[in-house]
Amino acid sequence: MSALYLRPPISPGYCHSIYRDPHGSGWVVAQVANGVANEELARVFVAAPEMLAALKAIAQFIPSTSASDGGAAMYSENVKAADMVRAAIAKAEGKA
Secondary structure, X not given: OOOOEEEOOOOOOEEEEEEOOOOOOOOEEEEEEOOHHHHHHHHHHHHHHHHHHHHXXXXXXXXXXXXXXXXXXXXXXXXXXXXXXXXXXXXXXXXX
8 A cells, every 4th residue: 555645634624635645636535524533543544554564564573373262372461462463454454
């Protein structure tokens, strides 16, 4: 996925427009309604490609066992976090 950028809104009542190019002259991906929570969501949306890349980069360093398998591993915070990383990657790739 290519990078996304926040720019001033193109329509009244919105706090940001999200573009695929840094100059805001191309394709609008989304517009975000005014409001603090919506602005935070817009920033997460824009950062999503980089967050997915970061999760994929660390996935090779996390435990390969799953907390959902039960046993002692179920109580390890590291294993639970590893499950969260794998679940987030799967969801972002449309596999969950």
